[in-house]
Amino acid sequence: MGKVVFDMSMSLDGFIAGPNDDVERLHAWLYDLTSWRERHGLAGGQANPDAEVLDESFRNTGAMVMGRRLFDLAQEPWGDNPPFHMPVFVVTHHAHEKMIKEGGTTFSFVTDGIESALQQAQAAAGDKDVSVAGGANIIQQYLKAGLLDEIQIHLVPVLLGGGIRLFDHLGTEHIELESTRVIDSVGVTHLRFRVKKDAK
Amino acid sequence: MGKVVFDMSMSLDGFIAGPNDDVERLHAWLYDLTSWRERHGLAGGQANPDAEVLDESFRNTGAMVMGRRLFDLAQEPWGDNPPFHMPVFVVTHHAHEKMIKEGGTTFSFVTDGIESALQQAQAAAGDKDVSVAGGANIIQQYLKAGLLDEIQIHLVPVLLGGGIRLFDHLGTEHIELESTRVIDSVGVTHLRFRVKKDAK
Numbered sequence: 503m504g505k506v507v508f509d510m511s512m513s514l515d516g517f518i519a520g521p522n523d524d525v526e527r528l529h530a531w532l533y534d535l536t537s538w539r540e541r542h543g544l545a546g547g548q549a550n551p552d553a554e555v556l557d558e559s560f561r562n563t564g565a566m567v568m569g570r571r572l573f574d575l576a577q578e579p580w581g582d583n584p585p586f587h588m589p590v591f592v593v594t595h596h597a598h599e600k601m602i603k604e605g606g607t608t609f610s611f612v613t614d615g616i617e618s619a620l621q622q623a624q625a626a627a628g629d630k631d632v633s634v635a636g637g638a639n640i641i642q643q644y645l646k647a648g649l650l651d652e653i654q655i656h657l658v659p660v661l662l663g664g665g666i667r668l669f670d671h672l673g674t675e676h677i678e679l680e681s682t683r684v685i686d687s688v689g690v691t692h693l694r695f696r697v698k699k700d701a702k
Numbered sequence: 703m704g705k706v707v708f709d710m711s712m713s714l715d716g717f718i719a720g721p722n723d724d725v726e727r728l729h730a731w732l733y734d735l736t737s738w739r740e741r742h743g744l745a746g747g748q749a750n751p752d753a754e755v756l757d758e759s760f761r762n763t764g765a766m767v768m769g770r771r772l773f774d775l776a777q778e779p780w781g782d783n784p785p786f787h788m789p790v791f792v793v794t795h796h797a798h799e800k801m802i803k804e805g806g807t808t809f810s811f812v813t814d815g816i817e818s819a820l821q822q823a824q825a826a827a828g829d830k831d832v833s834v835a836g837g838a839n840i841i842q843q844y845l846k847a848g849l850l851d852e853i854q855i856h857l858v859p860v861l862l863g864g865g866i867r868l869f870d871h872l873g874t875e876h877i878e879l880e881s882t883r884v885i886d887s888v889g890v891t892h893l894r895f896r897v898k899k900d901a902k
Contacts, residue, residue: 514853514855514869514879514895515716515868515869515870515872516715516716516867516869520874521874527876645861653714655714657893659878659879659880659881659895660876660877660878660879661845661869661872661876661877661879662874662876663872663873663874663875663876663877664873664874667716668715669714669715669716669861670715672715672861672863673863673864674720674721674862674863674864675863676727676860676861676862676863677860677861677863678859678860679714679859679860679861680859681859681886681889681891684884684886684891686881686884689881691881691884691893693857693891695714695859
């Protein structure tokens, strides 16, 4: 079985979106990368180390889990051919029929909790990783439940001053991590951590 | 004139102290370093890249500014020979006579604001840098006033879940930074940023 990971762009002050869910500044490093463009059906772009970091995540991921709020927010911009190209499990209180999109993306709606969503995603992912795509709230739930194996933060050198904090509402039990890789680039630093589960 | 900098150990979730001002976990990477021990009057320790990062800051710094709360909190543990060994300017509402400690540390109390404290520290520092030593509140004031040139974060791979956030109450005007150095080590990642002042 693969790992359970998440992968987020975060400002140095800890936000994964600015006020009004604005992610333009935080995702600016992505828009011209070959691997980002390819997933969005666009040609060209820069094939640089950032593109490889992104492509590596995509290659390793076999299924995703996301919260209902992120799904609702992003459904329209994603359109008929969302950039996932894999099974996505949406944690929600409202049952909904499975949606089959173009390009290999499916959305399944899971009403019986985050552990069930993870199990279904792991079954779909096979040997590959499951990525928790966000938002912050669902990532916090997986962190608190001790279900995450690895964290990748794309640290963007900006202080936004407001928005949605990634690491919040976690309780005060320390969650120990181990830095496993740092790749510094222009405009973003990729920090990867292993979650130490038994060392609490 | 030198730069105006700050240099803080921060958890991945953005805290520079845990609940009850506890810094044990965040400062654990420091205690066995030669350069930390030397400043605290202790022999021995590890002479490794972390020790050099710390020593570099110490060598480059000619004076410090701190808030009254940090001074009050730490005055007792610091004792008669505080680990600064340079002039320190304490921003406070309460006038107090200058205190001259052993080992070259002096505490001057500045009642007319952060800009005055910085000017006095710069005069004392000569060609060297002025370091804003904390706490979070005074660093936030200097950041908002656009008076900081450089930030160094010693990123500690732990989620504390609570405590004092370094980057808070900054307003929502973006403060753009540039990553200028990353040194990854065991148990801490040293991230240095330049504050982009004219690129807002």
